[in-house]
Amino acid sequence: MKRKNQRLVLILLAAAAVAAAVLLAMSALKDQAAYFYTPGDVARQGVPTGRAVRIGGMVQAGSIRRMSDGVTIEFIVGDETPHTIPVRYRGIVPDLFKEKSGVVAEGRFDPGGQFVATEILAKHDENYRPPVLDAAKGEHRSKSLK
Known part of the structure; x- marks a missing residue:
């Protein structure tokens, strides 16, 4: 075999190996990907049962109910549309989790349409307040940037 043909075969084998690695990585990530839905998206597209997804929105006022076991909570997530999603979560919620917050x-969605959460991430507002040392008291306090 000529040197030119050997080089061509080597380049083609390397390209095939890279393509196979990319396809394998994409296949593995497809099963791990969690898609993001808002309540309006769920109403338009339907409930994706049996697949790990993320939902996002605002916790509606007066919707947080704590169960008697002390670790299970139920609440309702809404967005700017009139649609809502009931959520059940068993575990400790973040400190920033409260009504009227993101x-x-x-x-996953159960067959009844309720979202059974395995993780809750509370969103904070965009207003950063750096701690300021109160020299008179020797304490840190938050200062509003407005």
């Missing part, structure tokens, strides 16, 4: 929940 939340992202990861989990």
